[in-house]
Amino acid sequence: MSEPRPVSRGLTAIDGAISLIAILLVVQMWLLTATLEAFLAGHYEVAGPGALISAVLFAASFALYRFIEAVDRAGVDRPKT
Amino acid sequence: MKLWRDEFSIEAAHERYVARRQFGKFLVLTSFGMFVGNFWILARSYFRRDEVFSRSLIARASDIPKGGVKLFAYPGPQDPCILFHTHSDRYVAYSQKCTHLSCAVIPAADGQRIECPCHHGFFSIEDGRVLQGPPPRPLPRIVLDQRGDELWAVGVDLGSGAEPPAETKA
Numbered sequence: 221m222s223e224p225r226p227v228s229r230g231l232t233a234i235d236g237a238i239s240l241i242a243i244l245l246v247v248q249m250w251l252l253t254a255t256l257e258a259f260l261a262g263h264y265e266v267a268g269p270g271a272l273i274s275a276v277l278f279a280a281s282f283a284l285y286r287f288i289e290a291v292d293r294a295g296v297d298r299p300k301t
Numbered sequence: 302m303k304l305w306r307d308e309f310s311i312e313a314a315h316e317r318y319v320a321r322r323q324f325g326k327f328l329v330l331t332s333f334g335m336f337v338g339n340f341w342i343l344a345r346s347y348f349r350r351d352e353v354f355s356r357s358l359i360a361r362a363s364d365i366p367k368g369g370v371k372l373f374a375y376p377g378p379q380d381p382c383i384l385f386h387t388h389s390d391r392y393v394a395y396s397q398k399c400t401h402l403s404c405a406v407i408p409a410a411d412g413q414r415i416e417c418p419c420h421h422g423f424f425s426i427e428d429g430r431v432l433q434g435p436p437p438r439p440l441p442r443i444v445l446d447q448r449g450d451e452l453w454a455v456g457v458d459l460g461s462g463a464e465p466p467a468e469t470k471a
């Protein structure tokens with residue numbers, strides 16, 4: 221019933237990672253609207269850098285998610301005490 | 302007992318992990334959606350950059366009195382445009398779609414401006430720039446070429462300065 225697990229450290233790491241992903245997502249949303257605005261105004265030259273930066277932000281978010289999964293797995297695999 | 306454990310395989314202590322992981326997954330999927338959006342813009346830009354506009358006869362100058370307008374479609378039949386013969390004796394043409402939410406723009410009552418009746422946006426009749434209201438960008442200008450009495454549409458200037466000014470003297 222009661223499982224004395226050291227979960228709080230893992231949860232803090234996961235919370236930190238999720239916060240970072242959320243911040244990256246807000247930046248990505250801003251980037252998409254700014255790029256769309258420029259595209260509609262006929263500034264096609266910004267589309268390339270916009271897509272590249274968006275890809276980097278997505279890759280960073282995905283890496284953070286993999287980190288969450290790793291922490292999660294470590295928590296699950298931890299031997300019961 | 303074993304069956305019960307199989308069906309509810311997530312222990313109470315792990316629930317917090319699962320909820321966070323699912324939330325993280327949702328955020329990352331949204332991030333992927335943002336990337337797809339940016340990529341779509343990149344693809345559209347690639348094709349738009351090389352867009353070649355056709356020449357299209359849109360009106361005879363003598364048919365439009367000073368202060369008059371004529372509606373036409375350019376570059377495609379689904380692209381409504383409006384041609385003005387201004388009081389300063391120039392012919393200018395713009396896309397009729399407001400840059401705010403695409404309502405059809407019309408000449409303002411004063412004859413000096415272009416009005417969008419949806420949210421009271423106003424554009425300059427001389428160059429299409431925004432004078433007032435919510436539109437974020439100038440009206441796309443239709444590049445005109447006057448050959449004698451004939452007015453031809455030859456391109457669209459979105460305001461990036463890539464095209465020559467869309468105006469011609471009467």
Ligand code: FES
Nearest residue numbers: 399401402417422
């Ligand atoms: S649609 Fe033209 S001002 Fe809103």
